[in-house]
Amino acid sequence: MxxxxxxxxxxxxxxxxxxxxxxxxxxxxxxxxxxxxxxxxxxxxxxxxxxxxxxxxxxxxxxxxxIINSLKDWVVVTEEKTGKILYTNDLVKNRFYNMDTGRFICGDACGLMDRLQSPGKIEGRQKFEYQCKQEKFFQVESHRVQWENTSAVIHLITDVTFQKETEAHLEVMAYKDELTGLNNRRCCISTIDEYMKAEPIFALCMIDLDGLKTINDQFGHLNGDQYLTCVSRELKESVNQGDFICRFGGDEFVILYRGLTEEEAEKRLAIVNQKLAANPVGYSMSFSYGIVCIKKEMDLLAETAIKIADEKMYQFKRMRK
CATH class of the missing domain: 1.10.8 (Helicase, Ruva Protein; domain 3)
Structure with a gap:
């Protein structure tokens, strides 16, 4: 060369x-x-x-x-065989877990991370919900991936705490009367059905306020609302734990007294009427009522029991005129 x-x-x-x-x-x-x-x-x-x-x-x-760092989800990548953490995106580092220091933002050991690090092969896509000690809710979706020549699992974690709280609030509001804070008609029928299955005996009381329209016409609807809230408060004080009370609609209420006969329930409602009559509000307050004592062996429909109590209530109202 x-x-x-x-x-x-x-x-x-x-x-x-x-x-x-x-x-x-x-x-x-x-x-x-x-x-x-x-x-x-x-x-x-x-x-x-x-x-x-x-x-x-x-x-x-x-x-x-x-792209991973731009996601709104928390992203954790773990080794499939060992559960070792291979990667966390910035959201995880800032709000959940610092991979460099091995510390959790909330300061406590985390059951969610323990679950993510559980070794084991997953098939396809896996989803689950997790509630932590801090009363936060997370939805987790896990997928198998190849991460730098390693069989791994990528976990997408979404904080759904606000969504859960909103859903719970809406669910409560769907079954609550806004003015009185009592249960509303929506849950009344199902609750009566539950009582019929579980309680040997209970008293179903249909209650109708006397003269609410007159109060609204003469004193205004604010006083009419005051009338409703005052009656609901007194009725609520008459029930024990395990009893049920609701505003059935308009000027009507329903109470379920567990273990009471018709006579015992009538005594309670009579006492409530006496308290209402003694209220110095500038107008008279009272209610009419019909009571049905329901026993398990009667095998009634909830709608039938309400209808019977409703008829008794109107008989009571006609007798007082």
Missing amino acids: TEKDAHVLLGQIQSIITNKPVTGQLESDAPVYKELQDTVSYLSRHMLKMNQQVTRSKGLNSLFLA
């Missing part, structure tokens, strides 16, 4: 090392040198292609991580 060919070959090797295309050509036309030149050219092309793939892969990884 001539000195010139040696310099050309050295330059080509340096180009390969520095990831640059090779230049120049060996002058010698001997077969061994031609084969050497072909090998160097092949090695150069292969290294350039491999480096391009690596560069592209790094770019894709950077893009992938940027």
Whole structure:
């Protein structure tokens, strides 16, 4: 090999090392040198292609991580076999768990993280809900992924605490009367059905306020609302734990007294009427009522029991006129 060919070959090797295309050509036309030149050219092309793939892969990884960090979900990646934490996005680091220090933001050990780190193979997609000690709710969706040549699981964690609290509030509001705070008609029928199945005996009381329309017409609807809230308050004081009371609608209320006969329930309602009559509000307050004593063996429908109590209540009202 001539000195010139040696310099050309050295330059080509340096180009390969520095990831640059090779230049120049060996002058010698001997077969061994031609084969050497072909090998160097092949090695150069292969290294350039491999480096391009690596560069592209790094770019894709950077893009992938940027997308993960832009998500509103917390993202935790764990090794499938061991449960070791491989990655957490910025939201996790800022609001949940700092991977560098191994500390949780809330200061306590976390059952959710213990569950995420449980090793084991998952099939397809897995979803579950988790409630932590801090009364927060999370939805977790887990998928198997290949993470840097490692079989891993990516967990997408969504804080749904506000959503759960809103749903719970709406559910309560759906069964509550806004003015009195009592249960409303919506849950009355189902509660009567439950009592019929569970209670050996209970008194169903249908209650209707006397003269509410007159109060509204003469004193205004604010006084009418005051009348309703005052009666509901006194009725509520007459029930024990396990009893049921609701504003059935308009000026009507329903009470279920557990374990009481018709006579015992009538005594309670009579006492409430006495208290209302003693209220110095500038107008008279009272109510009429009908009572049905229901026993398990009677096998009544809830609607039938209400209808009977309603008829008795109107009989009572007519007797007082």
